[in-house]
Amino acid sequence: MEFKIKYFKDYVPFHVDDSHHPVELNPKQCPAVESEAAEVRRALAHPIGTPRLSEIVKPGEKVVIVASDVTRPAPSWVMVPCVVEELEKAGVKDEDITVVFGLGSHRKQTEEEKKRLVGEEIYSRIRCIDSDPEQCVHMGTCKNGTSVDIFKTVAEADRRILTGNVEYHYFAGYSGGMKAIMPGVSSHDAIQSNHKNMIRPGAYAGHLEGNPVREDIEEVYHFCPVDFIVNVALDDHKKIAFAAAGDRIQAHREACRFLDSIYKIKIDKPADVVIVSTGGYPKDINLYQAQKSIDNAKHAVKEGGIMVVSASCKEGYGSTVFGDWIQKYDTPDDRIKAIHEHFELGGHKSAALALVQKKCSIYLVTDMDDAMVTKANMTPFHDLQQAVDAALDKMGKDASVYVIPVGGSTLPMEE
Template identity: 55%
Template sequence: MKLEFGFGTGKQTVEVPEQNLLGVLTPNHVQYTHTGEAAIKYALEHPIGLPRLREIVRPGEKVVIVTSDITRPMPTSAVMPALLDELDQAGVKPEDVTLVFALGSHRMHTEEERRKLAGESVFSQIACIDGDPTDCVHLGVTSRGTPVDIVRVVAEADRRICLGNIEYHYFAGYSGGAKAIMPGVSTRAAIQSNHSLMVHPMACAGRLEGNPVREDIEEAATICKIDFILNVVLDEHKRIIKAVAGHPVQAHREGCAFLDKLYLKEIPERADIVLVSQGGAPKDLNLYQTQKALDNAKHAVKDGGVIILIGSCKEGLGEHTFEQWMTQSPDAHSMIERIGRDFQLGGHKAAAIAMVLEKADIYLVSELPDSLVKSIFLTPQPSAQAALDAAFAKLGEFATVLAMPYGGSTLPRAMV
């Protein structure tokens, strides 16, 4: 069977013998009534757990809208027009609205990138800025010791509206909701404190209740209050098929429940070989982001198997500390030992990759130099087809295969 995997703005094609293929993990069939702009308008008209936004904000208030940066597929430009219309109905003037791109620990945008993310019309109407993690306000500390240090323009706003797309997150359970605040517009030290909770066994994809990372995030968002959220769920083609609005926890939970219906995949057994991609740009800009698909794939592979990770990574490894850990560690296992005694943001993803390497080999199909890939304990492959051929050569002609074309969004759950 011929399969295609997103690779940057292009594709990788691979032929998998049908007798070896256990399945292709694509989204479940789910009924939905509103898509695109209609879904956004419906969500704004039917908020969950709160009144309509136009009944919450007041004329003259300074309103900040926090949205995702370029490493996320959040379609900000598609969401903003209806949101601005809602604010306009409340009497809020454009000069009192600021769109803040939540960088977390990521790089700043160019003006062209900000313009593209916001959309030309929105960019010309309101201020569209990057959150500046060097200019923050200390608002308090969570019960788990995480400092709530928030980008000043967000902390000092009268109203905070948070946008996001909901997908699985390998230790926060799901993206979206209060993640726009923590880690979105927090300091690196605050993010590091929150993310250090990832070592807890309950901090895993698809879990909310009892997940210390998610609970810490949502506690931070009670200290830096979120007035309203607007989150979306995207299909495999990045189209909006569900939107939820309103209370930062209640609305988020409804979005997560919808995501489970769409992307939680029961599999009869784990496979010898897993082919996985983030689905292409922008999710595979670097290895730091592409790792999310790898972490989901680990739930589908047998011990001693091979994960074929397909991602452009055209911007390299993607984060300074992550790069240091990956390139300067003597071996993969040392990163696991190190994270237990010396948690560092960035290093946490290096350790996560190392944990997968304890279980399976990782063949990487990317635009990274082979020498770099080898130095970070992965096996470079020139194409997805070459990688699959090499995996069969290693594991035998009867090796079983699972394919995950949208690995960052798809969460396998083995029944045995």
């Protein structure tokens, strides 16, 4: 059987013999909405689990809208103006509204980036600022010891509204919901404490109940209450396909269900060989970005199997800390042990990669230097067909095969 998957900006063909009964795993077709703004307004007009936002907020109250930073695909320029419209209906004045971009552990943004995120009109009318992990108020401590340290402007607001997009997250289960608060507007120490839970059982993509990272995130509500959320699910073109608004849990879960209906693919059992592409540029620009597809695809490969990853990684490891951890530690076990002993953002992705490598071998088809690939405990290839043939030879003539063309947005899961 013939296949084509993306490698950087091109499609690369390869062949798998029909005797292996290869199965391609693709997301379902995502329904288009007539208008992104109309979809958000529909959600605002029919909130889940709360009254309308215009019935919650009162004139004179200080209102904060938390929005995603420039590293996220959330279309804040659609969501934030719609939220402001609702606030206007409640009689809230522009001077009582602040848009806070949740940076988490990311860099500060330029004024031009802030303007682009919310649109020129909102930027000219309403105060728009970055969160600052150094300017936090201590509001409590979660039961597992995570300190609830929240950016001062958010902590001191009368009303808190969260916006964001819902997608699979490799240890929080999904993005969205209370994740805009933790880690979005939290201190570095709080973020590190929360993220340490990633190596505990239950912390994986598409999983919420019993996920220690997500449970920690949602416990923050009891110290820093949130009045309303607007979450959207995006199609393959990063356009809004569905919006849910209202209660921080109920609306978030509705958006997660929509995401699952499109991107969660049920499989009968894991395969011996899984061939996965990130979907190409920019998701395969470096190994740090490609790791998400590797983590999603791990659910489709059996213990002791082989994952063939098509990822250019022209920019190498893609993160200084991530690269340092790969260079410093020799084995997956070493990296997992190290993250237990001293959690470090960036290093956590090397540990996540190591956890996949405990399950299966990874053959990386890449532009990266062979020595860099080998140091990351993967087998380097520069030809996709050669990597596929090598994997099938190793796993034998009866090896089962899955092909995942868009690993970044496909989550295979057993029934």
